[in-house]
Amino acid sequence: xxxxxxxxxxxxxxxxxxxxxxxxxxxxxxxxxxxxxxxxxxxxxxxxxxxxxxxxxxxxxxxxxxxxxxxxxxxxxxxxxxxxxxxxxxxxxxxxxxxxxxxxxxxxxxxxxxxxxxxxxxxxxxxxxxxxxxxxxxxxxxxxxxxxxxxxxxxxxxxxxxxxxxxxxxxxxxxxxxxxxxxxxxxxxxxxxxxxxxxxxxxxxxxxxxxxxxxxxxxxxxxxxxxxxxxxxxxxxxxxxxxxxxxxxxxxxxxxxxxxxxxxxxxxxxxxxxxxxxxxxxxxxxxxxxxxxxxxxxxxxxxxxxxxxxxxxxxxxxxxxxxxxxxxxxxxxxxxxxxxxxxxxxxxxxxxxxxxxxxxxxxxxxxxxxxxxxxxx
Amino acid sequence: xxxxxxxxxxxxxxxxxxxxxxxxxxxxxxxxxxxxxxxxxxxxxxxxxxxxxxxxxxxxxxxxxxxxxxxxxxxxxxxxxxxxxxxxxxxxxxxxxxxxxxxxxxxxxxxxxxxxxxxxxxxxxxxxxxxxxxxxxxxxxxxxxxxxxxxxxxxxxxxxxxxxxxxxxxxxxxxxxxxxxxxxxxxxxxxxxxxxxxxxxxxxxxxxxxxxxxxxxxxxxxxxxxxxxxxxxxxxxxxxxxxxxxxxxxxxxxxxxxxxxxxxxxxxxxxxxxxxxxxxxxxxxxxxxxxxxxxxxxxxxxxxxxxxxxxxxxxxxxxxxxxxxxxxxx
Numbered sequence: 001x002x003x004x005x006x007x008x009x010x011x012x013x014x015x016x017x018x019x020x021x022x023x024x025x026x027x028x029x030x031x032x033x034x035x036x037x038x039x040x041x042x043x044x045x046x047x048x049x050x051x052x053x054x055x056x057x058x059x060x061x062x063x064x065x066x067x068x069x070x071x072x073x074x075x076x077x078x079x080x081x082x083x084x085x086x087x088x089x090x091x092x093x094x095x096x097x098x099x100x101x102x103x104x105x106x107x108x109x110x111x112x113x114x115x116x117x118x119x120x121x122x123x124x125x126x127x128x129x130x131x132x133x134x135x136x137x138x139x140x141x142x143x144x145x146x147x148x149x150x151x152x153x154x155x156x157x158x159x160x161x162x163x164x165x166x167x168x169x170x171x172x173x174x175x176x177x178x179x180x181x182x183x184x185x186x187x188x189x190x191x192x193x194x195x196x197x198x199x200x201x202x203x204x205x206x207x208x209x210x211x212x213x214x215x216x217x218x219x220x221x222x223x224x225x226x227x228x229x230x231x232x233x234x235x236x237x238x239x240x241x242x243x244x245x246x247x248x249x250x251x252x253x254x255x256x257x258x259x260x261x262x263x264x265x266x267x268x269x270x271x272x273x274x275x276x277x278x279x280x281x282x283x284x285x286x287x288x289x290x291x292x293x294x295x296x297x298x299x300x301x302x303x304x305x306x307x308x309x310x311x312x313x314x315x316x317x318x319x320x321x322x323x324x325x326x327x328x329x330x331x332x333x334x335x336x337x338x339x340x341x342x343x344x345x346x347x348x349x350x351x352x353x354x355x356x357x358x359x360x361x362x363x364x365x366x367x368x369x370x371x372x373x374x375x376x377x
Numbered sequence: 378x379x380x381x382x383x384x385x386x387x388x389x390x391x392x393x394x395x396x397x398x399x400x401x402x403x404x405x406x407x408x409x410x411x412x413x414x415x416x417x418x419x420x421x422x423x424x425x426x427x428x429x430x431x432x433x434x435x436x437x438x439x440x441x442x443x444x445x446x447x448x449x450x451x452x453x454x455x456x457x458x459x460x461x462x463x464x465x466x467x468x469x470x471x472x473x474x475x476x477x478x479x480x481x482x483x484x485x486x487x488x489x490x491x492x493x494x495x496x497x498x499x500x501x502x503x504x505x506x507x508x509x510x511x512x513x514x515x516x517x518x519x520x521x522x523x524x525x526x527x528x529x530x531x532x533x534x535x536x537x538x539x540x541x542x543x544x545x546x547x548x549x550x551x552x553x554x555x556x557x558x559x560x561x562x563x564x565x566x567x568x569x570x571x572x573x574x575x576x577x578x579x580x581x582x583x584x585x586x587x588x589x590x591x592x593x594x595x596x597x598x599x600x601x602x603x604x605x606x607x608x609x610x611x612x613x614x615x616x617x618x619x620x621x622x623x624x625x626x627x628x629x630x631x632x633x634x635x636x637x638x639x640x641x642x643x644x645x646x647x648x649x650x651x652x653x654x655x656x657x658x659x660x661x662x663x664x665x666x667x668x669x670x671x672x673x674x675x676x677x678x679x680x681x682x683x684x685x686x687x688x689x690x691x692x693x694x695x696x697x698x699x700x701x702x703x704x705x706x707x
Contacts, residue, residue, distance in 0.1 A: 075560060216522050
């Protein structure tokens with residue numbers, strides 16, 4: 001599965017007018033909701049918060065007509081615990097929120113990770129900390145990939161950069177959740193959630209997904225099932241945690257996803273995810289047009305971090321520039337990755353915060369400055 | 378009928394499981410004939426298990442009160458005259474971690490009996506959240522979902538939302554239901570979830586070692602109200618079941634207790650009615666069991682059960698709070 005992604009091209013084609021019969025003009029949030037339905041969503045639990053509210057509004061209209069469950073809970077905490085119950089009963093289930101609401105869900109996500117249940121959580125990120133702003137940001141990277149809740153669990157974290165990817169990665173999130181019996185997080189900034197683009201929906205790939213024979217569906221003709229995250233004896237919990245972390249290691253090996261753009265001969269490689277990655281790609285084009293050798297790595301899976309995407313690049317020295325819509329969170333993973341691959345290349349950082357979006361010109365200028373600092377060691 | 382006087386008396390059979398007995402003495406208190414005593418040797422728990430006094434079987438009326446009152450289902454009574462059995466439900470499994478004389482065990486037994494008698498074991502899912510009931514899954518042979526503190530009703534709705542055939546109940550303490558989970562609980566009533574809530578109100582946080590609960594009585598000493606709960610410092614005890622009953626989505630609400638054999642029998646009837654109401658009205662049913670926490674209250678089990686009547690009942694009045702439309706289920 002260690003392959004770079006071509007989905008950005010698909011999206012550009014769709015947007016450029018080579019639109020098949022099934023193309024729909026949708027917001028990022030709506031594409032997520034529609035993709036969830038097409039993934040076989042049984043139940044969705046919501047609490048309103050900007051800028052993700054298009055998801056519950058879309059599903060409130062659609063799910064009841066399909067005989068599925070839409071419930072607006074009394075809080076994000078309640079919603080994630082409904083997810084916990086529904087996932088335990090074997091349903092394909094999702095909740096969504098934006099940053100402060102995702103913070104409220106963390107305890108529940110930890111329980112779901114501990115109990116090893118599949119579900120999809122969508123975070124349409126806004127600026128923080130605290131109540132922050134409703135404008136899009138990437139300030140929840142740490143929360144998304146480093147645990148978020150208590151107990152040191154991991155989950156697949158996918159970061160779309162286009163509305164097409166919002167759809168594709170939603171379907172993939174459901175697949176990974178079922179495959180690994182684990183919560184999966186789709187993580188996008190609020191701007192992408194509100195952006196309209198043409199989108200085509202693929203088919204949900206259910207091949208090889210395991211049966212949910214552990215679900216609480218009533219002990220008919222079998223021994224009782226138990227959904228549980230309490231393992232009170234330390235040696236037993238240690239054994240459970242070792243098994244969890246072996247699973248996370250399998251994810252890390254098999255589920256890395258990234259887009260590489262003009263990286264091979266690049267003297268400067270920009271590393272950026274989500275919307276920042278999309279803007280950086282335009283900046284790379286501008287730098288190339290000016291004769292500068294710039295390239296891009298856009299992590300699509302934030303966990304696992306796409307270490308393999310860097311392997312072809314580390315054969316020779318380059319400069320790296322991490323661009324994020326935060327104060328610098330992913331940059332530590334880029335530095336760690338290069339170090340692990342035996343490189344001590346210079347890694348610069350440029351970020352905008354609090355809902356401010358960098359422009360392509362701005363990033364091209366920063367790229368020029370980085371290149372002007374000289375070649376890599 | 379004339380040979381009745383000459384017929385040999387049909388003796389009951391009474392068995393005490395001395396390994397299970399925790400020595401709480403509730404069976405001794407429950408026996409109307411006063412023929413149960415503590416033995417003179419210790420079991421592996423370090424208590425002297427209860428037994429029938431020597432040569433008293435003929436005095437036993439086989440009322441079954443001792444079996445009914447035992448929180449650990451350690452007593453089996455066969456009434457061979459009326460062909461009645463009192464004792465452990467076949468759904469009750471495992472050795473319970475509860476303290477001696479704790480009412481949680483009694484409620485487990487009643488749940489096991491009701492689920493078995495209604496024939497719904499294969500469609501029942503229990504939800505136990507954090508508190509003393511966190512290990513409830515060890516004690517009833519059904520599907521279970523262990524929930525986070527306070528979130529049992531949300532988890533229950535998740536389980537039942539696409540599974541109308543399932544009979545989902547929650548087992549929740551007062552800290553869980555009336556403290557951290559009060560929002561979830563009231564909204565389950567407002568939504569009209571088809572959940573049965575079994576609410577064990579013992580006015581204290583038992584599992585964490587006896588802290589003040591939302592339902593702690595004024596004047597009651599706990600580890601976090603060491604001078605007794607004072608309204609000016611810690612506010613007043615919260616009365617929950619009336620709040621739930623006031624919501625249109627709650628169709629059945631009752632407050633009861635298990636402090637002696639008659640109230641245990643009555644509580645079993647209420648739990649049965651709650652499950653019947655769940656099937657009939659597909660909305661929330663609540664059974665609040667005003668319970669004793671002998672360890673937390675620092676009282677002997679028998680005294681703790683007297684304390685329920687003397688101190689809890691004035692605030693938490695037993696009785697039917699909300700009858701379902703069409704009257705009490707039968």
